[in-house]
Amino acid sequence: xxxxxxxxxxxxxxxxxxxxxxxxxxxxxxxxxxxxxxxxxxxxxxxxxxxxxxxxxxxxxxxxxxxxxxxxxxxxxxxxxxxxxxxxxxxxxxxxxxxxxxxxxxxxxxxxxxxxxxxxxxxxxxxxxxxxxxxxxxxxxxxxxxxxxxxxxxxxxxxxxxxxxxxxxxxxxxxxxxxxxxxxxxxxxxxxxx
Amino acid sequence: xxxxxxxxxxxxxxxxxxxxxxxxxxxxxxxxxxxxxxxxxxxxxxxxxxxxxxxxxxxxxxxxxxxxxxxxxxxxxxxxxxxxxxxxxxxx
Numbered sequence: 138x139x140x141x142x143x144x145x146x147x148x149x150x151x152x153x154x155x156x157x158x159x160x161x162x163x164x165x166x167x168x169x170x171x172x173x174x175x176x177x178x179x180x181x182x183x184x185x186x187x188x189x190x191x192x193x194x195x196x197x198x199x200x201x202x203x204x205x206x207x208x209x210x211x212x213x214x215x216x217x218x219x220x221x222x223x224x225x226x227x228x229x230x231x232x233x234x235x236x237x238x239x240x241x242x243x244x245x246x247x248x249x250x251x252x253x254x255x256x257x258x259x260x261x262x263x264x265x266x267x268x269x270x271x272x273x274x275x276x277x278x279x280x281x282x283x284x285x286x287x288x289x290x291x292x293x294x295x296x297x298x299x300x301x302x303x304x305x306x307x308x309x310x311x312x313x314x315x316x317x318x319x320x321x322x323x324x325x326x327x328x329x330x331x
Numbered sequence: 332x333x334x335x336x337x338x339x340x341x342x343x344x345x346x347x348x349x350x351x352x353x354x355x356x357x358x359x360x361x362x363x364x365x366x367x368x369x370x371x372x373x374x375x376x377x378x379x380x381x382x383x384x385x386x387x388x389x390x391x392x393x394x395x396x397x398x399x400x401x402x403x404x405x406x407x408x409x410x411x412x413x414x415x416x417x418x419x420x421x422x423x
Contacts, residue, residue: 211398273380293355303390310397
């Protein structure tokens with residue numbers, strides 16, 4: 138019975154992947170276009186969308202809501218970042234998927250069974266990696282969302298894009314807080330946003 | 332999918348070439364401020380991976396701090412701040 142369930146989950150997962158893939162390939166038939174996280178326009182778009190999302194966050198000044206409001210802001214920031222990637226990267230799709238799952242679980246008022254824990258192990262490329270390298274790669278795969286079972290080169294590609302996106306996120310949010318208050322402490326050395 | 336289970340890993344016909352991996356590692360290396368500033372040639376792949384993990388963690392922490400800051404700011408003088416943000420965005 139358990140194997141049947143896991144098989145069905147597998148079907149779901151591979152169908153989902155195919156759907157993502159065909160949607161993506163229809164729009165970009167040739168190559169894998171990269172988001173230019175460094176460009177000003179990208180940052181401006183992100184900032185605008187983030188502000189829109191933040192306005193929807195309920196602003197209740199009670200102490201109990203401090204944690205939840207932080208959570209909502211963090212989630213909004215991540216969601217807008219993932220949307221900005223336009224489904225091109227695995228980490229962005231994983232962020233959106235996990236947020237959707239959480240929301241559905243909360244709406245239905247009971248925990249849905251997690252789909253991902255029954256996924257089959259990917260065909261392992263038996264490359265001769267040293268155990269240190271394997272360990273580091275595993276650490277990295279836990280940090281980049283949705284990349285626990287991807288191949289090593291994919292992991293590196295995703296990590297590269299993820300880092301660039303995170304840097305933009307930090308720049309945009311820093312600029313935003315700068316608008317609302319005075320100049321904050323920023324370690325990335327982001328210059329003025331105009 | 333399961334048809335390619337051959338354990339013989341000859342360098343000539345491995346699906347993922349070493350060069351490809353080295354290329355990706357060096358691309359990653361360029362992004363990391365620690366390694367870029369250090370300018371040393373002897374950066375192993377393990378080092379790059381470690382630095383990547385550290386960097387991602389520090390970026391996460393930074394985003395957390397900024398979210399916290401924003402949540403406090405938005406909670407305090409919400410109407411005034413929202414008005415400021417809106418006006419500044421329109422100005423852009």
